[in-house]
Amino acid sequence: MTTNFSANTLGTSSESNTQNSAHTILKVSFFILGAMLVLFFSASMVSGFKEIWTSLKEKGIAIVTKTVGTEMKKDENGNVNVLLLWYGGNGHDGGFLTDSIIIASRNPEVGTVSMFSIPRDLRVKYTTGGYGRINASFYLLLKQNNDDRELATSWARAEFWKMLGLDIPYYATIDFTAFKGLVDAVGGIDIVVPETIHDTTYPNDANRWYITFHIDAWEQHLDGATALKYARSRHSTSDFSRSLRQQIILKGIKEKLVNSGFSTSTALELYDVYAQYIKTNIASQELLWASQFIKNIGEFSSFGFTTNCSFQNFLRMVPACFLYYPSRELFWGASVMLPMDATPKDIQHYEDMQKFTQFITSHPQMIKEKTSISVVSAIDSQLAKDHRMGNTKFNDQLAVKLKRYWFNVIDSMIRADPMEYSTVSVNNIGDYTATIEALKTFIPDLRVEYNTWNIQSWRDENGNPITFVEGADITVILGNDYLLGSPTMSGLVETKFSFKL
Numbered sequence: 001m002t003t004n005f006s007a008n009t010l011g012t013s014s015e016s017n018t019q020n021s022a023h024t025i026l027k028v029s030f031f032i033l034g035a036m037l038v039l040f041f042s043a044s045m046v047s048g049f050k051e052i053w054t055s056l057k058e059k060g061i062a063i064v065t066k067t068v069g070t071e072m073k074k075d076e077n078g079n080v081n082v083l084l085l086w087y088g089g090n091g092h093d094g095g096f097l098t099d100s101i102i103i104a105s106r107n108p109e110v111g112t113v114s115m116f117s118i119p120r121d122l123r124v125k126y127t128t129g130g131y132g133r134i135n136a137s138f139y140l141l142l143k144q145n146n147d148d149r150e151l152a153t154s155w156a157r158a159e160f161w162k163m164l165g166l167d168i169p170y171y172a173t174i175d176f177t178a179f180k181g182l183v184d185a186v187g188g189i190d191i192v193v194p195e196t197i198h199d200t201t202y203p204n205d206a207n208r209w210y211i212t213f214h215i216d217a218w219e220q221h222l223d224g225a226t227a228l229k230y231a232r233s234r235h236s237t238s239d240f241s242r243s244l245r246q247q248i249i250l251k252g253i254k255e256k257l258v259n260s261g262f263s264t265s266t267a268l269e270l271y272d273v274y275a276q277y278i279k280t281n282i283a284s285q286e287l288l289w290a291s292q293f294i295k296n297i298g299e300f301s302s303f304g305f306t307t308n309c310s311f312q313n314f315l316r317m318v319p320a321c322f323l324y325y326p327s328r329e330l331f332w333g334a335s336v337m338l339p340m341d342a343t344p345k346d347i348q349h350y351e352d353m354q355k356f357t358q359f360i361t362s363h364p365q366m367i368k369e370k371t372s373i374s375v376v377s378a379i380d381s382q383l384a385k386d387h388r389m390g391n392t393k394f395n396d397q398l399a400v401k402l403k404r405y406w407f408n409v410i411d412s413m414i415r416a417d418p419m420e421y422s423t424v425s426v427n428n429i430g431d432y433t434a435t436i437e438a439l440k441t442f443i444p445d446l447r448v449e450y451n452t453w454n455i456q457s458w459r460d461e462n463g464n465p466i467t468f469v470e471g472a473d474i475t476v477i478l479g480n481d482y483l484l485g486s487p488t489m490s491g492l493v494e495t496k497f498s499f500k501l
Contacts, residue, residue: 069289072108072282073169077362079105080290082170082282083157085138088205089175096139099232100246103160103168103357107364108290114360114367116164117304122323123336123347124163127155131347133336149173149279165354166361172280179231180224182253188223189252199233222252301367303360303406305353307337314375314399319406322352359405359441365434367406373435374411374472375399379483380418387483394478401442407435410472419479423447428473435474445481 072080086100101118120135128140137159141152153171160168183189195217202213213229222230231246309321323337330344341349360367377395384390399412422443424436440446 070283070285071289072286073167075105075167075361077107077364078109079107079361079364080170081105081166081168082172083153083160083168085153085156085171085173086179087138087173087175089177095175096142098135098138101134103164103166105166105357105361107361110364110368112301112364112367114364115302116320116357116360117302118160118163119305119323119337121335121337122305123331123338124159125348127159150281153281163350163353164357165350166357170280170282172278172282174278176228176232178278180228183222183224183227183249186253186256188221189227189249189256190219190221191248191252193217193220193230194248197230197233202229202233222249227252301360301406303356309404311400312396314396314403314409314412317400317403319404320353320356321404322356356405359438363434363438366438369430369432369435371408371430371432371435371473373402373407373409374413374475375402375409376413376415376475376477378415378417378419378477378479380480383418383480383483389483394482398442398476398478402439405442407439415477419477420481421445421447421479422482423449423477423479425449425475425477426473427475430473432474439476443476443478443482446476 074080082104084100084102084104085098087098088095098120101120103116103118104113105116106113118134120133122134123131124134124137125131126137126140128144138152138156141155142149145151145155153173157168157171160166193215197213197215199213201210204211213233215226215230227249231242231249233245234242303320305320305323306318307321307323307325309318310316322340324340325335326338326344328335338344338347339349340352375395375398377393379394381390384392384394393414395412395414399409402409422445424439424446426432426448436446436448
């Protein structure tokens with residue numbers, strides 16, 4: 001059955017029609033927000049919700065959201081934070097070991113969503129006692145609380161509050177059956193597989209053994225079962241590429257919804273899948289409140305805490321690189337991850353992870369600006385020698401640090417002519433206010449100039465003309481004050497594991 005929405009439908013004199021329409025709108029809105037929770041795994045579903053919102057007729061939904069909706073809980077930065085857990089469920093090997101752990105932080109007013117992925121192999125101290133990989137934490141909490149999901153997720157959210165410093169009042173969990181159901185409910189998805197996968201050890205849940213999963217790099221149509229295999233396959237590629245595959249699949253779901261013409265009948269069908277398999281403590285009234293911001297969604301950013309980085313080359317540094325792999329011999333042959341400052345006997349060092357999440361969630365507007373940056377050192381070479389820092393490449397150090405904190409650094413160089421003060425030059429037309437303000441976290445006294453630098457005449461330390469990467473929106477120029485007064489330097493060369501704010 002297809003139901004049309006309009007202001008007239010909501011305003012009819014028939015009480016039963018009003019109740020039915022409002023009930024249907026409630027279910028559709030509930031589905032949309034539920035789908036959003038699932039699609040938080042994707043960084044690419046932004047445009048689709050604008051069409052979805054239009055198809056549901058904004059005015060009718062807006063009436064319900066303002067009369068029935070209850071505002072969701074926000075943190076001090078105005079973000080709504082949700083813990084998202086994905087697991088196999090009953091009938092799967094290790095059914096409640098979490099396959100994916102994501103904290104989604106959404107700023108409704110700005111229209112951004114930041115997603116922080118926690119790797120399965122991060123070693124933690126369990127609330128239930130003992131140590132192990134974080135993917136077993138939820139399972140152990142369920143056992144301790146007699147399968148009470150509300151209590152288990154309450155403890156889990158408290159654990160992640162300690163780890164990331166974020167107040168997380170909400171949770172949503174989804175199992176593999178729901179994942180397959182969503183894909184099949186839209187008639188399968190069409191994606192481009194970027195690389196061939198041949199996995200001979202894909203888990204066969206029917207007999208707890210293995211099967212071979214193969215998919216070629218090409219345009220593919222996937223049903224629910226194949227999409228699940230593509231998302232879960234682990235042994236042929238890394239966990240980080242697996243996260244990317246999950247995003248590709250969920251982008252495919254979004255595109256199928258949009259391209260096939262999203263209808264209320266489709267929404268009601270998918271709502272049944274959502275209501276059966278997605279467990280959450282978000283009340284329907286809160287979902288209705290949140291639905292008024294769907295059309296305001298602008299940017300999705302996905303951050304995976306990782307070890308895949310280089311402290312020497314900014315081009316190879318990646319955001320959220322705050323973990324490392326200790327020797328397996330220290331953990332009885334097991335492969336685990338630890339925070340940078342942690343040791344096998346003292347593993348709870350989450351200060352850097354907390355600083356990162358706090359930095360990202362307190363600068364949502366910066367995410368929207370997508371500013372490209374060049375970093376230039378104009379620090380007097382003799383001054384650097386006087387401070388026993390003559391060989392320090394301040395530009396590269398800062399470029400590495402900024403990349404680690406998400407900034408889009410595209411070039412790093414040294415200028416021969418020194419400058420007294422650190423300055424940011426705005427090169428292109430655009431508003432980069434939020435990015436510049438965020439940069440002041442690293443360079444507190446940063447000055448701002450607009451298109452005043454004759455950069456074509458700049459020379460490097462060898463007297464050669466500097467070739468700039470075309471297209472950098474702003475150029476950060478480090479002056480002598482960066483060496484003399486910046487708290488990030490403090491007169492000492494930063495070492496490999498001390499890239500702190």
